[in-house]
Amino acid sequence: MAMSAGAIESLIRAAIPDARVTVEDLAGDGDHYAATVVSEQFRGLSRLKQHQMIYAALQGRMGGELHALALQTSAPD
Amino acid sequence: MAQDVVAERITKEITENPVMLYMKGTAMFPQCGFSARVVQILSHMNVPFKTANVLEDMELRDGIKKFSNWPTVPQLYVKGEFIGGCDIVTEMYQTGELSTLLSEHGITHSVAA
Numbered sequence: 022m023a024m025s026a027g028a029i030e031s032l033i034r035a036a037i038p039d040a041r042v043t044v045e046d047l048a049g050d051g052d053h054y055a056a057t058v059v060s061e062q063f064r065g066l067s068r069l070k071q072h073q074m075i076y077a078a079l080q081g082r083m084g085g086e087l088h089a090l091a092l093q094t095s096a097p098d
Numbered sequence: 099m100a101q102d103v104v105a106e107r108i109t110k111e112i113t114e115n116p117v118m119l120y121m122k123g124t125a126m127f128p129q130c131g132f133s134a135r136v137v138q139i140l141s142h143m144n145v146p147f148k149t150a151n152v153l154e155d156m157e158l159r160d161g162i163k164k165f166s167n168w169p170t171v172p173q174l175y176v177k178g179e180f181i182g183g184c185d186i187v188t189e190m191y192q193t194g195e196l197s198t199l200l201s202e203h204g205i206t207h208s209v210a211a
Contacts, residue, residue: 068186076169084169089132092185 023051024087029079030056036078037062047091055091064096071095104161112175116205117147120162121172125149132184133172139191143207145200177203 026044033042033056040060047053056075063071071094076083083090112118117140123129125137125147140147152159152171159171166173166180174181176199181187190196200207 068189069180069182072182072186073167081169084163093189 024082025051026054029054029087029090032080032082033058033075033078037074041097047089052087053089054087055093057093059095059097061096063094068094100157101161101164104157105165107158108162108165111148111150112178115148115175116177116203117145117200118175119147119149119172120152120158120175121149122151122153124151129153130171132170135184136172136174136187139187139196143191143197143200143209145205145207176200176205 026046029044030042033040037058037060039062040058043057045055047055058071058075062074066074072092075092075094079087079090119125119133119136119140121128121130121133121136123133125141128134128137137149150158152162162171162173163169168180168183170183172184172187174183174187181190181199187196190199197207197209
């Protein structure tokens with residue numbers, strides 16, 4: 022069921038190649054993660070659209086095998 | 099077909115209720131930490147809101163995800179517009195954007211101190 026932090030990171034990088042991705046396993050149970058993603062592609066997009074890009078990158082795993090992923094997204098300063 | 103019925107129900111709810119929250123559990127008894135946090139924020143701001151419990155209705159649970167193109171619950175709607183889930187609502191609360199958004203839509207609330 023659970024996904025590894027590395028797998029989450031690879032999926033995001035595959036879809037958003039320039040992304041700086043940090044994934045943290047919050048509970049140490051492989052099921053509750055927090056990810057910070059910084060990408061030039063986010064510039065000018067609403068948070069909603071930015072998060073939707075991440076969910077698209079995860080190809081349907083969010084809400085399924087990936088139960089909890091807190092997201093923080095931004096464009097580089 | 100069922101999806102149409104659910105979509106119709108959601109459209110009606112988000113049209114009739116200026117602040118509509120799709121969540122797990124109820125405002126009184128949230129059954130998920132993320133839903134609880136959004137309830138807490140809205141309550142703290144004294145925002146009048148209505149909730150729908152997706153755990154009571156599997157069709158709604160799947161339907162709202164398709165409707166919003168968003169894979170998780172909770173989901174917050176303001177004046178028929180999808181705002182986001184727990185992370186976005188929390189961030190907007192912290193930055194004051196949520197208060198601004200509510201004001202723009204003429205929804206009464208107390209401003210965080």
